Structures are given as structure tokens and as C-alpha cells.
Amino acid sequence: MVRRDVMVQATLQLNKLPTIENAKFALDFNIQNEIKVSAWGEQVESAIDAGRVAVPTCICLELEDLKCFESVERQYERWGVIFHNSIAIQPSNPAFPAYSGLTVLMGAPKSGFLEATFLHPVNSVSAFVTSSQRLVLSAYDRDRQLIAQTALPSANLANSDSAISPNTLLSITGNNIYSVTFCAFDGQFTLDNFRFCL
Numbered sequence: 326m327v328r329r330d331v332m333v334q335a336t337l338q339l340n341k342l343p344t345i346e347n348a349k350f351a352l353d354f355n356i357q358n359e360i361k362v363s364a365w366g367e368q369v370e371s372a373i374d375a376g377r378v379a380v381p382t383c384i385c386l387e388l389e390d391l392k393c394f395e396s397v398e399r400q401y402e403r404w405g406v407i408f409h410n411s412i413a414i415q416p417s418n419p420a421f422p423a424y425s426g427l428t429v430l431m432g433a434p435k436s437g438f439l440e441a442t443f444l445h446p447v448n449s450v451s452a453f454v455t456s457s458q459r460l461v462l463s464a465y466d467r468d469r470q471l472i473a474q475t476a477l478p479s480a481n482l483a484n485s486d487s488a489i490s491p492n493t494l495l496s497i498t499g500n501n502i503y504s505v506t507f508c509a510f511d512g513q514f515t516l517d518n519f520r521f522c523l
Contacts, residue, residue, distance in 0.1 A: 361385045364400035383522040388413060388428040397430060406521065409440040416515060420482040424453040424492040424517035437512050442504045447521045450505050451496035455481055458512025462495050464502045472499035492517060
């Protein structure tokens with residue numbers, strides 16, 4: 326896995342001004358209780374502390390076993406998440422580099438929109454995002470009431486003059502999140518290392 330030395334996180338909470346913060350350390354919240362999983366229902370790797378019996382509290386999706394241009398919906402249902410309007414791609418456009426590996430998720434067939442629904446409520450969701458426009462991540466409860474929002478304030482394509490680097494960590498937290506949406510109005514975006522925590 327390639328990690329950048331400096332990453333920028335954009336955060337916009339309800340009724341608060343957007344802030345840009347260094348997310349170098351935010352990436353590893355609850356990492357000791359995380360498992361990386363494949364679309365085939367396999368556990369790829371675990372970061373559970375040795376010598377301690379623990380139930381993983383975070384799931385990170387391994388996208389590499391998805392086929393390019395495969396519609397992604399129920400491949401990760403066993404792990405508690407179903408996607409809507411999502412496709413797996415291996416970007417040929419260098420403006421949308423993958424964070425790790427070759428495969429990322431993109432909103433399609435409707436561009437600029439992707440939704441993830443959780444079978445059990447979660448408390449945080451994150452992904453590395455690259456977008457051609459401002460990208461809003463919204464979290465909803467069981468009744469589709471908005472819990473929180475966060476945003477990538479502007480485009481962050483590779484090889485552009487953007488002040489925000491590609492593959493910026495976008496994360497959101499809240500109690501009893503049942504679904505999240507990623508929305509870039511009139512834009513394209515990619516997600517990598519989609520992660521959620523109970």
C-alpha cells in the first residue's frame with residue numbers, strides 16, 4: 326500500500342465552517358480492530374491485536390478482486406454494506422489515480438452519485454476520494470434523516486493546480502448511520518479504501 330506523507334482532510338459538519346486538517350494520523354482510528362475484506366467474502370488481512378480476542382470494529386473493502394466495469398451492489402453484503410449506482414473501474418485517466426492497488430469505485434450509470442447502505446448501523450465511514458468537482462458526503466439514519474455532512478471543498482484531480490491532493494481522506498462520524506451518499510454535482514469522482522466502523 327502506498328501512503329502519501331502529507332494528506333489533507335476536508336471536514337464540514339452541520340452548521341460549521343469547512344476546515345482543512347492534516348489527516349495523517351486520522352487514517353488509523355481503530356486500526357487495531359480492522360479487517361480488510363474481499364468481494365468474495367474472504368478476510369484478506371487483519372489488524373487485530375495479537376493475543377487478544379476481539380471482534381473487528383472496522384471493515385476496509387479490498388476492491389482488487391472486482392472486475393473492471395463490474396457493477397458493484399451486493400458483493401460486500403456479507404460484510405454489511407450494499408452499494409447503489411456503483412461500478413468498479415481501473416482508471417485509465419491519470420487525473421484519477423488509485424490510492425492503493427488498481428481498482429476504485431465510481432458512481433455509475435448516473436455520474437456524480439454513489440450510495441452505500443449498511444445492514445447494521447455504523448458510527449463512521451471514510452474513503453480516499455478524487456473528484457472533478459466539490460464532493461459532498463452525507464450520512465443518514467434509519468428514517469433517511471440527515472445526521473451529518475462533510476465535503477471535499479473543490480476538485481482535487483492529479484496533475485492539476487488544485488491545492489488539495491488527489492486521494493484525500495474524506496470521513497464522517499455520527500450515531501446510527503444507516504446509509505451514506507457521495508455526490509459531486511455535474512462531476513466525476515472515484516473512491517478507494519472504503520472503510521466503515523461499528
